[in-house]
Amino acid sequence: MAVNKIVSRFDEAVADIHDAAVLLIGGFGGPGECPSYLIAAVARKAVKNLTIVGNSGGWGPQLIDVLRTRMAVLLRIPPDWYDPGLLVERDQVRKGILSFPAAPAHIYTPFEKAVMDGKVELELIGQGSLSERMRAAKGGIAAFYTPVGVGTIVEEGKEVREFDGRKHLLEMALKGDYSLVRAYKADRYGNLVYRGSSRTFNATMAGASTVTIAEVDEVVEPGALDPEHIVTPGVYVQRVVVRPREPRPWDEPM
Amino acid sequence: MPGERLDEQTMALRVAKEFQDGMVVNLGVGIPTLCSNFVPPEKEIIFQSENGILGFGPIVTDPDEADENLINAGVQPVQPKPGMAVFDHAESFVMIRGGHIDLAVLGALEVSERGDLANYTLPGKQVGSFGGGQDLAFCAKRVVVVMTHTTREGKPKIIKELTSPTTAPACVDFIVTDIATIEVTDQGLLLKETAPGWTAEDIQALTEAQLRVAPDLKEIALL
Numbered sequence: 001m002a003v004n005k006i007v008s009r010f011d012e013a014v015a016d017i018h019d020a021a022v023l024l025i026g027g028f029g030g031p032g033e034c035p036s037y038l039i040a041a042v043a044r045k046a047v048k049n050l051t052i053v054g055n056s057g058g059w060g061p062q063l064i065d066v067l068r069t070r071m072a073v074l075l076r077i078p079p080d081w082y083d084p085g086l087l088v089e090r091d092q093v094r095k096g097i098l099s100f101p102a103a104p105a106h107i108y109t110p111f112e113k114a115v116m117d118g119k120v121e122l123e124l125i126g127q128g129s130l131s132e133r134m135r136a137a138k139g140g141i142a143a144f145y146t147p148v149g150v151g152t153i154v155e156e157g158k159e160v161r162e163f164d165g166r167k168h169l170l171e172m173a174l175k176g177d178y179s180l181v182r183a184y185k186a187d188r189y190g191n192l193v194y195r196g197s198s199r200t201f202n203a204t205m206a207g208a209s210t211v212t213i214a215e216v217d218e219v220v221e222p223g224a225l226d227p228e229h230i231v232t233p234g235v236y237v238q239r240v241v242v243r244p245r246e247p248r249p250w251d252e253p254m
Numbered sequence: 255m256p257g258e259r260l261d262e263q264t265m266a267l268r269v270a271k272e273f274q275d276g277m278v279v280n281l282g283v284g285i286p287t288l289c290s291n292f293v294p295p296e297k298e299i300i301f302q303s304e305n306g307i308l309g310f311g312p313i314v315t316d317p318d319e320a321d322e323n324l325i326n327a328g329v330q331p332v333q334p335k336p337g338m339a340v341f342d343h344a345e346s347f348v349m350i351r352g353g354h355i356d357l358a359v360l361g362a363l364e365v366s367e368r369g370d371l372a373n374y375t376l377p378g379k380q381v382g383s384f385g386g387g388q389d390l391a392f393c394a395k396r397v398v399v400v401m402t403h404t405t406r407e408g409k410p411k412i413i414k415e416l417t418s419p420t421t422a423p424a425c426v427d428f429i430v431t432d433i434a435t436i437e438v439t440d441q442g443l444l445l446k447e448t449a450p451g452w453t454a455e456d457i458q459a460l461t462e463a464q465l466r467v468a469p470d471l472k473e474i475a476l477l
Contacts, residue, residue, distance in 0.1 A: 028305045030329045032322030055385075075320045075331050102381040104283070112381045124382065127304060128347035128389030135344040148351060148392045151423040196323035196340055200305045203342035231342070
């Protein structure tokens with residue numbers, strides 16, 4: 001039977017995500033690289049006690065509306081940007097392993113508020129160690145030593161070892177149950193290509209979980225993607241689901 | 255009576271004088287981002303942004319030309335540029351951790367006399383954000399901090415021991431403020447330049463850490 005990783009509905013793509021799952025959620029901090037419809041489907045499924053892993057814990061719907069106005073002179077923010085803040089605001093998250101949970105200045109993200117209210121646990125980690133921990137998981141590396149974080153809160157509870165006169169921390173691989181990633185095009189084998197700066201954590205997380213689900217703009221026939229240009233080989237991807245052509249509200253089954 | 259304090263644009267202009275032709279430079283969010291506006295035409299600088307782009311162009315100022323799939327780490331849309339490369343996050347930090355970034359320009363809350371950097375928290379906030387700044391502070395070949403010399407309340411930010419949580423110990427090489435430039439040396443802080451109208455004594459009075467004065471102390475060039 002022909003390999004076919006294409007799933008027709010977002011609700012079907014996330015159907016087996018369970019309470020207390022560890023979700024590696026792609027994206028960085030803007031709308032273009034965010035797996036919005038996968039996040040929306042997880043919100044609809046209303047699973048609880050999730051651990052979310054990623055750059056930020058999201059802005060959430062209210063702050064996204066604020067950003068839409070504030071950033072209008074720079075970037076038009078689409079109506080269908082749903083980020084991990086949606087899951088946090090709906091009390092679906094128990095823990096975050098994040099690099100950028102706190103907003104700059106006197107804005108408070110939903111995750112920040114949840115930390116202050118004692119509702120979530122935070123493991124703060126810089127982007128370099130976070131991304132390498134996921135790459136390690138993807139590549140079967142149990143742990144690695146990095147100089148980053150020595151002499152800071154990141155060192156707490158970690159083995160310190162000196163190499164060439166410089167102290168390093170032992171950082172453990174970080175494997176998810178599900179990676180939710182956003183890509184540009186896919187084929188039925190799960191091969192993915194991205195656009196511009198949207199590779200970011202998406203391509204890093206693809207393959208770093210037991211199941212990787214890719215939200216894509218377009219599915220193309222095998223062969224349409226130049227093998228020389230495939231960024232994520234299909235072996236790392238278990239499911240592919242296509243974004244709607246027109247923006248849809250997050251709470252509408254699809 | 256000391257002179258005026260430099261505005262953000264002028265501080266950014268001063269930082270940009272540290273750029274050498276062909277350097278790979280990462281700019282943090284805030285004043286550091288402004289530095290890209292002051293690259294002299296005879297120099298080519300390759301800007302890296304930790305979300306996964308290298309060699310991009312200026313920040314887009316017209317939303318009609320903005321591409322949500324070409325943003326910098328401050329989530330500002332940037333222009334593509336011939337020779338640009340894109341990559342994923344793990345690769346971006348292989349680049350950073352591996353020492354392939356010549357210069358990182360970062361903002362700061364505080365810098366200690368040993369060059370310890372504090373910049374991942376905000377006063378009064380319980381939760382901080384490292385972003386990519388910690389890796390840059392630890393691993394860039396040279397780290398330049400740009401910040402106001404004192405807090406809004408007038409308290410020194412260049413101090414003996416950090417009072418805010420440490421981002422990276424002994425990582426800062428050079429500090430550009432709104433009244434001075436200071437090099438971090440093995441013998442402590444060396445005052446290199448002063449803003450027009452400011453004396454070394456004026457600057458020491460706003461600096462908790464002890465400054466040595468460079469024998470060739472100069473005024474910061476404003477052009």
